[in-house]
Amino acid sequence: MKKNKTLKTSDTPARFKVGDRVQVRDMPNIFYSRTQNYVRGVTGTIAACTYKDLIPEDEAFDHDGRREQYYIVRFRQKDLWEEYPFDNDTLQTEFPDHWLEPVRN
Amino acid sequence: MTSRPELRHQYDIISSFQPALHVPQNWNYETPDPLFRAYMHPPHDVGGQRDVPVHYEEKEEEQWELNTYVTCEVLGWRGIWTAEERRRRADNDLGYTLYLGVPYYGRWIWSAARMLVDKKHISLTELLEKIAEVKSRYEKK
Numbered sequence: 138m139k140k141n142k143t144l145k146t147s148d149t150p151a152r153f154k155v156g157d158r159v160q161v162r163d164m165p166n167i168f169y170s171r172t173q174n175y176v177r178g179v180t181g182t183i184a185a186c187t188y189k190d191l192i193p194e195d196e197a198f199d200h201d202g203r204r205e206q207y208y209i210v211r212f213r214q215k216d217l218w219e220e221y222p223f224d225n226d227t228l229q230t231e232f233p234d235h236w237l238e239p240v241r242n
Numbered sequence: 243m244t245s246r247p248e249l250r251h252q253y254d255i256i257s258s259f260q261p262a263l264h265v266p267q268n269w270n271y272e273t274p275d276p277l278f279r280a281y282m283h284p285p286h287d288v289g290g291q292r293d294v295p296v297h298y299e300e301k302e303e304e305q306w307e308l309n310t311y312v313t314c315e316v317l318g319w320r321g322i323w324t325a326e327e328r329r330r331r332a333d334n335d336l337g338y339t340l341y342l343g344v345p346y347y348g349r350w351i352w353s354a355a356r357m358l359v360d361k362k363h364i365s366l367t368e369l370l371e372k373i374a375e376v377k378s379r380y381e382k383k
Binding site: 163167169174175192194195197200239 | 367
């Protein structure tokens with residue numbers, strides 16, 4: 138069994154900046170994730186670049202993976218729930234870099 | 243890509259797995275038998291429980307089932323796990339929802355993948371990226 142007791146983390150560079158349009162990747166939901174099911178495949182806007190940290194899917198299993206930039210992404214509620222009644226309402230949630238894909242405006 | 247109606251349908255299926263009544267539990271030191279014992283009961287120990295007659299069907303294994311069997315055996319030969327660990331993971335640790343919901347060999351492959359992540363032979367991110375890559379390769383064909 139590989140035990141990575143020494144912290145050998147490598148940082149991946151941030152790909153996005155505030156205002157960028159991004160789409161959440163539709164990755165399989167297996168074992169553990171903090172990426173909500175209902176945002177997968179939906180397009181939103183980077184609202185903030187927060188911090189660099191380990192990826193939840195790896196840290197949860199004590200696997201010292203790479204550190205990634207985290208972002209707060211803002212979605213229109215209407216894009217998440219078709220029946221949502223108010224046009225201007227938004228929802229914000231957070232992702233590490235690899236969960237997001239760039240969207241051309 | 244999951245459309246919004248597909249997402250709703252998915253959430254409806256998930257609701258059907260859940261008990262209609264979610265009563266918050268407040269347990270004190272006195273063991274709340276028989277509830278506690280019932281929750282701790284291993285799913286594969288089915289003897290004595292009521293059930294409907296099982297429909298018997300003569301049927302060959304699917305290719306993915308044979309592949310799963312071979313993969314799990316090879317992991318055993320290579321000393322990555324034992325048959326007992328496989329049984330513990332596939333028959334016991336899954337919980338009732340998966341135990342009753344997925345095919346027999348689905349339980350095997352679920353537990354093999356989970357074991358490889360638990361023991362750090364692969365990271366969960368590597369597994370998810372690989373599945374996504376293979377999936378997109380098939381979608382392009």
